[in-house]
Amino acid sequence: MDISMHLMIHLIVKHPTLTTDCSLVKDCTIARSLHPIMKRGFLNTKRAKRSVETRGPPTPVKPEMLKVKLPIGKVDTTLPEGYEPSEAIVKECDSRNMIYPDNARLCTTLPSQSFGDTLADNPDNWTECLFLGGKQKREIVSTPGFPSPIPRPPQIRHRIKPSRFGIGMFATRNIKMGDLIVSERPLLVSPSALPPLIPNFPKGFKPTFLQFTQGRMAEYEKTLEICLGRMLPENRAAFLALHNSHTEDGSGPIFGRIRTNGIGIIEKTEKSDLDAGDYGYSAVFNDISRINHSCAPNAAYGFTMSSFSLELRAIRDIKKDEEVFIAYCSTSEPTAERQANLKSYDFECTCSLCSDPTSDALLAKIKESTLEPSVWSHNRNLNGNKDRMQYSKDWMAAIEAAGRQNLKEYGSHISMLIAASFGLGRMDEYRKYKEMNEAWYLAKYGQAMKLDFF
Numbered sequence: 206m207d208i209s210m211h212l213m214i215h216l217i218v219k220h221p222t223l224t225t226d227c228s229l230v231k232d233c234t235i236a237r238s239l240h241p242i243m244k245r246g247f248l249n250t251k252r253a254k255r256s257v258e259t260r261g262p263p264t265p266v267k268p269e270m271l272k273v274k275l276p277i278g279k280v281d282t283t284l285p286e287g288y289e290p291s292e293a294i295v296k297e298c299d300s301r302n303m304i305y306p307d308n309a310r311l312c313t314t315l316p317s318q319s320f321g322d323t324l325a326d327n328p329d330n331w332t333e334c335l336f337l338g339g340k341q342k343r344e345i346v347s348t349p350g351f352p353s354p355i356p357r358p359p360q361i362r363h364r365i366k367p368s369r370f371g372i373g374m375f376a377t378r379n380i381k382m383g384d385l386i387v388s389e390r391p392l393l394v395s396p397s398a399l400p401p402l403i404p405n406f407p408k409g410f411k412p413t414f415l416q417f418t419q420g421r422m423a424e425y426e427k428t429l430e431i432c433l434g435r436m437l438p439e440n441r442a443a444f445l446a447l448h449n450s451h452t453e454d455g456s457g458p459i460f461g462r463i464r465t466n467g468i469g470i471i472e473k474t475e476k477s478d479l480d481a482g483d484y485g486y487s488a489v490f491n492d493i494s495r496i497n498h499s500c501a502p503n504a505a506y507g508f509t510m511s512s513f514s515l516e517l518r519a520i521r522d523i524k525k526d527e528e529v530f531i532a533y534c535s536t537s538e539p540t541a542e543r544q545a546n547l548k549s550y551d552f553e554c555t556c557s558l559c560s561d562p563t564s565d566a567l568l569a570k571i572k573e574s575t576l577e578p579s580v581w582s583h584n585r586n587l588n589g590n591k592d593r594m595q596y597s598k599d600w601m602a603a604i605e606a607a608g609r610q611n612l613k614e615y616g617s618h619i620s621m622l623i624a625a626s627f628g629l630g631r632m633d634e635y636r637k638y639k640e641m642n643e644a645w646y647l648a649k650y651g652q653a654m655k656l657d658f659f
């Protein structure tokens with residue numbers, strides 16, 4: 206008997222539901238029991254009787270209670286006496302299944318993984334995904350080319366090691382703007398917002414908004430435990446080794462790490478409401494989640510659906526041994542707004558911009574610099590094009606001196622230089638700015654955004 210036959214018999218014995226044509230790790234859906242435990246004989250136990258007595262059916266909830274304002278910092282995390290998160294009812298399904306009800310909480314592994322596969326079999330790794338409904342899985346799996354191998358730089362260009370801010374990522378060689386630093390498949394993808402899980406508080410208990418949110422987070426943690434339980438042990442250990450800046454606000458250890466390390470990869474489709482399937486999704490990574498924040502970052506990222514990986518690229522040239530930074534918040538906001546947006550990460554930013562009192566005034570001028578209509582108007586006049594070139598070169602130099610190449614205005618000035626150099630027939634400069642433009646766009650928006658110019 207050959208080794209693959211041995212393996213198959215072993216798998217079928219170990220996983221009796223497995224048939225020879227279905228060796229893939231199964232999906233599962235997660236529902237909730239109204240009561241904490243649902244085992245044979247459950248209703249005869251003391252705990253169950255108490256539960257049946259004290260818990261009613263979930264009470265209707267006012268929509269404002271479901272608004273996603275998560276606590277940060279140190280808050281009162283006590284939950285009412287008698288409350289326990291509901292037990293999850295897990296139902297396995299064939300991982301080739303694509304149709305799931307909109308309200309299903311679906312755990313699936315992408316790309317599909319075979320039973321017994323190890324990271325040596327697939328160094329590109331797998332992602333454990335929690336989706337609300339089947340829409341995201343259908344969209345991802347039907348992406349042309351999915352699952353393509355993750356792109357790799359020609360040599361390893363990053364290292365994870367201690368930094369001023371805990372652990373961080375560092376460049377192991379000089380990296381040019383636009384170059385790939387690393388691409389990585391997430392360990393976990395899950396909804397960016399808290400799903401609408403209503404806690405079953407004891408009958409008659411009227412929770413405050415904070416208590417209600419604490420209950421929702423406790424319920425959600427149970428779901429996340431199931432996702433984590435499906436991971437390869439190495440991936441689970443890597444996830445749990447990540448930093449958690451939400452240890453005192455009631456987020457569980459898994460949700461806390463998602464809040465600390467998650468990077469938005471799938472936008473929600475509707476801005477205003479959070480129907481199932483319209484949730485945005487965020488991803489947590491082994492290496493990329495170690496990158497610290499700067500408001501003047503030297504790297505940016507884009508998610509590529511076909512390889513299901515995040516591509517991290519240099520948004521400006523990076524020197525060997527320099528720390529790699531991304532921005533955790535929008536960098537086109539003034540300092541006070543940025544600091545407020547960073548509160549949930551539990552640190553005060555001390556980057557070169559946050560510590561420079563003149564940086565907000567310069568930011569306002571940079572934004573205005575691309576709004577000037579005379580700069581953009583079609584200009585065949587030779588002097589006009591010369592003026593435009595000088596204007597954009599000066600602004601690019603100012604933006605570079607501030608290390609703010611990640612601002613979209615930097616890209617606008619490169620585009621302006623392409624047009625003006627073309628108008629002046631300066632083809633060497635034209636080619637130089639066109640190359641720069643390609644590198645910058647790739648870093649800023651990833652593979653998804655390709656710009657055709659001239």
Ligand SMILES: C[S@@+](CC[C@H](N)C(=O)[O-])C[C@H]1O[C@@H](n2cnc3c(N)ncnc32)[C@H](O)[C@@H]1O
Nearest residue numbers: 370371372448450466494495496497498550552
């Ligand atoms: C996504 S983790 C980054 C990796 C983290 N340094 C680690 O040790 O794993 C985010 C956390 O890193 C720290 N951090 C990131 N950027 C920082 C900065 N600019 N200043 C201070 N702390 C920072 C904060 O503790 C933040 O909650």
